[in-house]
Amino acid sequence: MATLSDLNLNRRALPAPLPLDSGRELPGVELAYETYGELAADGGNAILLFHALTGDQFVASDQPLTGKPGWWVRMVGPGKVIDTDRFFVICANVIGGCMGSTGPSSIGPEGKPWGMEFPVITISDMVRAQVALLDQLGIGRLHAVVGGSMGGMQALSFAANYPDRAERVLAIATTARHSAQNIAFHEVGRQAIMADPEWQAGAYYESGKGPEKGLSVARMAAHITYLSEAGLTEKFGRRLQDRDSKTFGFDADFQIESYLRYQGLSFTNRFDANSYLYITRAMDYFDLAEEHGGMLADAFRKSDARFCLISFDTDWLYTTSDMREVVHALNAVAAPVSFVELSAPFGHDSFLLDVPALDRVMKGFLE
Amino acid sequence: MATLSDLNLNRRALPAPLPLDSGRELPGVELAYETYGELAADGGNAILLFHALTGDQFVASDQPLTGKPGWWVRMVGPGKVIDTDRFFVICANVIGGCMGSTGPSSIGPEGKPWGMEFPVITISDMVRAQVALLDQLGIGRLHAVVGGSMGGMQALSFAANYPDRAERVLAIATTARHSAQNIAFHEVGRQAIMADPEWQAGAYYESGKGPEKGLSVARMAAHITYLSEAGLTEKFGRRLQDRDSKTFGFDADFQIESYLRYQGLSFTNRFDANSYLYITRAMDYFDLAEEHGGMLADAFRKSDARFCLISFDTDWLYTTSDMREVVHALNAVAAPVSFVELSAPFGHDSFLLDVPALDRVMKGFLE
Numbered sequence: 001m002a003t004l005s006d007l008n009l010n011r012r013a014l015p016a017p018l019p020l021d022s023g024r025e026l027p028g029v030e031l032a033y034e035t036y037g038e039l040a041a042d043g044g045n046a047i048l049l050f051h052a053l054t055g056d057q058f059v060a061s062d063q064p065l066t067g068k069p070g071w072w073v074r075m076v077g078p079g080k081v082i083d084t085d086r087f088f089v090i091c092a093n094v095i096g097g098c099m100g101s102t103g104p105s106s107i108g109p110e111g112k113p114w115g116m117e118f119p120v121i122t123i124s125d126m127v128r129a130q131v132a133l134l135d136q137l138g139i140g141r142l143h144a145v146v147g148g149s150m151g152g153m154q155a156l157s158f159a160a161n162y163p164d165r166a167e168r169v170l171a172i173a174t175t176a177r178h179s180a181q182n183i184a185f186h187e188v189g190r191q192a193i194m195a196d197p198e199w200q201a202g203a204y205y206e207s208g209k210g211p212e213k214g215l216s217v218a219r220m221a222a223h224i225t226y227l228s229e230a231g232l233t234e235k236f237g238r239r240l241q242d243r244d245s246k247t248f249g250f251d252a253d254f255q256i257e258s259y260l261r262y263q264g265l266s267f268t269n270r271f272d273a274n275s276y277l278y279i280t281r282a283m284d285y286f287d288l289a290e291e292h293g294g295m296l297a298d299a300f301r302k303s304d305a306r307f308c309l310i311s312f313d314t315d316w317l318y319t320t321s322d323m324r325e326v327v328h329a330l331n332a333v334a335a336p337v338s339f340v341e342l343s344a345p346f347g348h349d350s351f352l353l354d355v356p357a358l359d360r361v362m363k364g365f366l367e
Numbered sequence: 368m369a370t371l372s373d374l375n376l377n378r379r380a381l382p383a384p385l386p387l388d389s390g391r392e393l394p395g396v397e398l399a400y401e402t403y404g405e406l407a408a409d410g411g412n413a414i415l416l417f418h419a420l421t422g423d424q425f426v427a428s429d430q431p432l433t434g435k436p437g438w439w440v441r442m443v444g445p446g447k448v449i450d451t452d453r454f455f456v457i458c459a460n461v462i463g464g465c466m467g468s469t470g471p472s473s474i475g476p477e478g479k480p481w482g483m484e485f486p487v488i489t490i491s492d493m494v495r496a497q498v499a500l501l502d503q504l505g506i507g508r509l510h511a512v513v514g515g516s517m518g519g520m521q522a523l524s525f526a527a528n529y530p531d532r533a534e535r536v537l538a539i540a541t542t543a544r545h546s547a548q549n550i551a552f553h554e555v556g557r558q559a560i561m562a563d564p565e566w567q568a569g570a571y572y573e574s575g576k577g578p579e580k581g582l583s584v585a586r587m588a589a590h591i592t593y594l595s596e597a598g599l600t601e602k603f604g605r606r607l608q609d610r611d612s613k614t615f616g617f618d619a620d621f622q623i624e625s626y627l628r629y630q631g632l633s634f635t636n637r638f639d640a641n642s643y644l645y646i647t648r649a650m651d652y653f654d655l656a657e658e659h660g661g662m663l664a665d666a667f668r669k670s671d672a673r674f675c676l677i678s679f680d681t682d683w684l685y686t687t688s689d690m691r692e693v694v695h696a697l698n699a700v701a702a703p704v705s706f707v708e709l710s711a712p713f714g715h716d717s718f719l720l721d722v723p724a725l726d727r728v729m730k731g732f733l734e
Binding site: 021022024116119120177178179180181183184185187188190191192194195196197213214216217220221224229232233235236237238246248249250252254256257260261264277281284285287290316 | 562654
């Protein structure tokens with residue numbers, strides 16, 4: 001398998017250190033990004049896509065480490081819902097990430113990987129970096145910002161902090177605030193990573209190993225939250241894996257066990273454990289109301305964008321009720337908003353999967 | 368802190384090896400148990416209580432390792448819901464456990480702790496051992512069997528396999544079958560334990576250490592499933608732990624993080640990691656319909672007991688819908704059953720907490 005340094009990634013350096021919500025500055029920031037389609041002469045056809053926790057900039061092209069198709073290839077491309085014959089689509093790896101943007105695995109000012117010396121970042125720091133990238137690329141007002149899950153958090157944060165910079169804000173399967181239960185699941189993942197002796201307080205890069213077992217457990221725990229209980233029952237139930245009867249042992253007797261182990265192991269080939277720590281921390285810190293004096297409506301008071309919010313009925317990670325809080329805040333400032341709860345069996349992951357109603361709603365909104 | 372061998376536990380050896388569902392036999396079985404109240408001359412006032420995954424026989428007396436009150440002291444005692452002035456209450460540590468009954472930490476036939484040589488057991492194996500204990504104690508037909516969570520599984524298994532041995536079966540917050548999601552959470556916990564190098568393939572007893580970090584992560588993940596999302600929000604929300612603002616670090620900024628870490632760490636002082644593996648495996652294997660030809664109703668066809676089933680509206684681990692399947696099976700064989708879904712904010716843990724309606728329903732049923 002290729003490693004990151006083998007890849008010829010599209011990268012852009014930011015011209016100045018990035019101010020962070022913590023009060024620190026991040027020097028030497030580079031953002032790795034992909035674009036699809038062509039920027040119109042007037043610059044008005046650009047859509048900024050934000051990726052989710054474990055996503056990256058490879059939206060509609062093969063992920064070079066795994067060779068797998070982009071994470072939203074069903075949605076983005078010529079003639080598709082986000083039509084690259086019409087729109088210029090940009091997606092950048094978030095800061096803190098591990099697909100080429102500056103993160104804990106990048107070489108820091110002391111000439112070695114940052115590790116846990118990397119500053120703790122926030123969702124709004126991630127967005128600030130991407131707005132700086134837009135500035136570098138000469139892109140002013142966007143046709144739309146679009147994102148699901150953590151990508152939706154970035155879309156809402158963008159709307160709040162750059163209120164005149166996008167005509168449309170499309171946020172899917174997301175929340176304006178991480179709940180206690182959301183934080184709890186992330187904390188389990190972080191503790192699993194930190195419990196792995198190969199983590200070495202984050203300084204594992206030169207050891208040739210890393211906290212792969214811990215990261216794998218973290219991914220397994222998170223993965224459960226991405227699927228619905230009913231979806232798991234339908235997909236796996238209590239079916240056995242390649243065997244006729246239970247083995248009375250600790251092998252993966254059940255398909256669900258085998259599936260989760262695979263999800264955990266394959267994740268470690270493409271994701272950096274420290275990035276997982278930093279990005280989950282950013283999500284846990286996310287509370288858009290708190291950032292705006294405790295009143296969520298105030299976050300959107302200056303926005304001149306149109307909003308479209310989409311939740312899924314089986315998503316128990318970021319629920320319809322979470323999304324309704326955003327709707328109510330937008331209503332309170334008379335912002336134009338359409339909101340729909342879609343029915344889909346896949347839980348939180350519905351935004352990535354084949355949900356025709358999602359396509360129709362998105363296409364209509366982005367016209 | 369005391370260790371198990373310091374304690375003067377009530378133990379009874381079974382007279383013969385215990386046949387197991389796997390086809391193996393477990394030799395030299397001892398059960399550690401506690402009793403409360405006095406057995407009536409006719410033996411008709413005995414109630415067998417089954418404990419949950421991480422519970423033990425110390426229902427209404429202090430747990431000797433932790434010094435904490437028994438896990439159901441609010442429910443069991445003189446004049447209480449399970450009135451020990453009237454009833455003789457027995458609770459035994461399950462086989463596979465670690466509070467004195469034979470389990471993976473017990474000395475096996477080769478003169479050293481069983482570790483992973485311990486046979487994989489099932490819920491029905493646990494019950495078989497306890498019926499053998501009843502035989503030893505000269506107790507025939509019980510006034511009732513009672514249990515919540517894994518204890519409820521044992522109560523249902525008892526009803527199915529010893530259909531004339533209890534007048535009443537009271538099962539709370541439980542299920543007749545572990546779902547894919549239930550298995551998934553347990554598998555995360557097992558992988559967390561097995562990922563810990565101190566686990567040493569289960570042969571850690573003589574090293575003076577153990578997979579405490581892995582066990583702690585397992586407990587944290589499980590603990591989330593015991594609480595409701597709304598309960599977590601009410602109890603912790605996004606409140607910070609002993610600080611005025613976020614630290615932009617990886618300490619436990621949020622109360623929920625601090626709480627979970629404490630739950631994980633304190634668990635390792637009183638529970639054996641291998642026992643956690645074996646008992647979760649038994650729960651995952653539990654499928655009462657499968658044991659009875661695929662038809663849950665057939666499990667109860669021979670029973671002459673009265674049933675009372677109780678679920679909680681906020682329990683997402685073993686839901687009201689899971690319980691309804693048991694109700695329908697009992698209805699199908701015309702068994703006398705009362706079923707109630709109680710409203711309580713605490714999620715699965717409601718059966719252990721202050722829910723006055725639970726007390727009333729239980730008291731009425733056990734009269």
